[in-house]
Amino acid sequence: MQSTDTRGELPARLELTDIGVRFGGIVALDDVSLRVPAGAVVGIMGPNGAGKTTLFNVVCGFLRPRTGTMTLDGTPRRPAPHRLVRHGVARTLQGLGLFGGLTALENVAAGAARSHRAPFVNGLLGLPYGTRTNRAARTAAAALLDEFGIGAYAGALPPALPYPVAKKVALARALISDPTLILLDEPAGGLDSTDIEDLRTLIRQLPTRGSGSRSVMLVEHNVELIMSVCDHIVVLDFGKVIAAGTPDEIRSDPLVAAAYLGGQEAA
Structure with a gap:
């Protein structure tokens, strides 16, 4: 299995290990593992249907995986959605909500x-x-x-x-x-270039805002944005992790180019 940790010296705020989700005969997530270190911005990208939203719903407690474990700050947890804030987790929605x-x-x-x-x-x-x-x-x-x-x-x-x-x-x-962990679900959706630039600045500031080191997990279709704000990126395709690494590593990964970028390197 491909490692998704390039910052092993930092403790994991969130860690998912071998997460599996099925809907009937459809495999939505297949042994997905990743870490979100303290103070890091970790992006999740992939084509439509790759499993990004399913992964978010597992973290938020809306879905219970058939297999795998989830830990927050080193403690195994599966908090109910209405108790997320108690565990230092907050999220935004694709819609405004x-x-x-x-x-x-x-x-x-x-x-x-x-x-x-x-x-x-x-x-x-x-x-x-x-x-x-x-x-x-x-x-x-x-x-x-x-x-x-x-x-x-x-x-x-x-x-x-x-x-x-x-x-x-x-x-x-x-x-x-x-929160110590904030989940951003398609925050750039519906924004123009000026507003996306403002969003870019906000996301870059998130880890150092508040009372301590905050982590960010970001699902986003805007490739340029995710490449510019993330320390580490995990790429899903058909529910599997096909690549993980720094933005530069993801840009040059041929599997990512084939699955997500249409054969073109990310800008």
């Missing part, structure tokens, strides 16, 4: 909940701790929106947000819990 009835500020603040019981619920019930938590979450949310340059949209509902702004709101909601 914003709450349509909440403002941009409230959407971001909702991400601060560290359990299935959001601080807004306690606040609405008039519980003192809930009220204090709600206030702190809103303050932190406002600071994030300002940092992302979209503070002017704090009071706007999602339908009124320009799409690039909504993307930043979704990312801010994932970041507000200060």
